[in-house]
Amino acid sequence: MKVLIVGSGGREHAIAASVAKSKKVDKIYCAPGNAGIGQIAECVPIGAMEFDKITAFAKEKAIDLTIVGMDDPLVGGLIDELESAGLRAFGPRKNAAVLEGSKAFSKDLMKKYHIPTAAYETFDDPKKALAYLETAVMPVVLKADGLALGKGVLICNTLEEAKDGVKTIMEDKKFGAAGSRMVIEEFMTGREVSVLSFVDGKTIRIMTSAQDHKRAGDGDTGLNTGGMGTFSPSPFYTEEVDAFCRKYIYQATVDAMASEERPFQGIIFFGLMLTDKGPRVLEYNARFGDPEAQVVLPRMKNDIIDVIEACIDGTLDQITLQFEENAAVCVVLASEGYPVSYEKGFPIGGLEKFEGKDGYYCFHAGTKEDGQQIVTNGGRVLGVTATGRDLHEARENAYQAAEWVTFENKYMRHDIGKAIDEV
Numbered sequence: 001m002k003v004l005i006v007g008s009g010g011r012e013h014a015i016a017a018s019v020a021k022s023k024k025v026d027k028i029y030c031a032p033g034n035a036g037i038g039q040i041a042e043c044v045p046i047g048a049m050e051f052d053k054i055t056a057f058a059k060e061k062a063i064d065l066t067i068v069g070m071d072d073p074l075v076g077g078l079i080d081e082l083e084s085a086g087l088r089a090f091g092p093r094k095n096a097a098v099l100e101g102s103k104a105f106s107k108d109l110m111k112k113y114h115i116p117t118a119a120y121e122t123f124d125d126p127k128k129a130l131a132y133l134e135t136a137v138m139p140v141v142l143k144a145d146g147l148a149l150g151k152g153v154l155i156c157n158t159l160e161e162a163k164d165g166v167k168t169i170m171e172d173k174k175f176g177a178a179g180s181r182m183v184i185e186e187f188m189t190g191r192e193v194s195v196l197s198f199v200d201g202k203t204i205r206i207m208t209s210a211q212d213h214k215r216a217g218d219g220d221t222g223l224n225t226g227g228m229g230t231f232s233p234s235p236f237y238t239e240e241v242d243a244f245c246r247k248y249i250y251q252a253t254v255d256a257m258a259s260e261e262r263p264f265q266g267i268i269f270f271g272l273m274l275t276d277k278g279p280r281v282l283e284y285n286a287r288f289g290d291p292e293a294q295v296v297l298p299r300m301k302n303d304i305i306d307v308i309e310a311c312i313d314g315t316l317d318q319i320t321l322q323f324e325e326n327a328a329v330c331v332v333l334a335s336e337g338y339p340v341s342y343e344k345g346f347p348i349g350g351l352e353k354f355e356g357k358d359g360y361y362c363f364h365a366g367t368k369e370d371g372q373q374i375v376t377n378g379g380r381v382l383g384v385t386a387t388g389r390d391l392h393e394a395r396e397n398a399y400q401a402a403e404w405v406t407f408e409n410k411y412m413r414h415d416i417g418k419a420i421d422e423v
Contacts, residue, residue, distance in 0.1 A: 004057070006030075012037060038103070065089070090308045133166070146176075198267060198307055229417070231416065
């Protein structure tokens with residue numbers, strides 16, 4: 001079969017690598033892809049939001065399955081357009097992708113169906129938001145309602161910080177139209193855990209857990225980013241936590257979406273906070289996490305095409321997900337200055353050292369081909385992933401592999417997975 005993947009980041013590279021292992025797949029295309037994806041797929045110069053061109057290409061090439069990796073095209077309705085053209089596609093339709101597309105929608109859904117989450121209020125008037133803050137208990141969390149590349153969340157410790165945050169989100173529109181509405185949420189403390197799942201509209205299958213590192217600097221300092229690294233599984237995601245989430249969060253979310261006549265078929269990413277009162281939902285995403293996909297997918301034993309087709313056909317209840325009894329750590333190599341400003345176009349060395357090395361992966365995020373060489377083309381450049389018998393070995397392997405790669409202004413955190421030492 002012929003598969004088209006929509007997206008251009010490390011997540012899409014991880015998806016492409018999994019698809020390439022399937023015996024069912026003869027040809028992979030990626031729109032628009034990147035230099036790393038181009039080594040296992042044919043990249044086509046079509047942007048992820050160019051729905052007409054994507055649909056026309058899929059029809060022209062008789063694509064059997066289109067996998068949409070990114071949030072923007074999912075929330076924008078690409079799956080609907082592909083399906084209306086008679087094409088088979090994987091991901092939630094527009095009315096279900098709102099689970100990620102609107103923080104206010106997801107919070108209201110959780111409140112209505114008693115899914116545990118932080119207390120909150122929603123505002124579309126900055127003056128009312130400021131008035132509410134005068135009586136709120138600090139710290140608080142401010143969230144832009146719409147998509148903001150994983151960066152539209154501000155943690156404010158004081159009233160002054162919170163007021164500045166309202167200005168940043170709703171008045172200065174730092175996150176664009178995503179800040180037209182805003183959620184003010186109680187601040188929760190605890191361990192953060194990411195859990196990915198496959199969903200067919202009624203059945204949910206949980207993948208292995210992971211834990212992301214959002215802040216730019218060591219020790220969780222600096223600005224929020226799209227993710228500076230991750231590890232899987234999370235030792236903090238215990239059997240007790242899993243049992244609670246299966247009973248009160250996972251299936252409850254799938255059932256809630258079905259009850260709202262928004263059946264969800266695709267990937268639900270559960271961002272969880274393990275509080276002293278039990279697990280709470282921090283956020284939902286309607287696709288694979290990035291860089292969570294880079295540590296979860298390499299550990300999955302199943303043929304990803306079998307699972308995806310079961311999600312589309314509503315037969316996920318016949319699938320048992322299986323994962324390797326090992327661990328994986330991903331260290332993101334970024335451009336110095338990310339996520340604010342950074343230079344691009346620097347040649348990348350050392351990529352050949354990953355060839356033929358089992359258990360080592362170099363997922364491209366912000367790269368492109370420039371003549372005969374591959375150069376940096378983004379803030380997050382590469383996701384260096386390694387597996388190991390346990391998290392300690394995987395972490396050691398990942399940082400060793402991170403040193404194989406060279407480029408000017410290379411930057412990375414040095415404490416990815418350090419929390420495992422506390423277990």
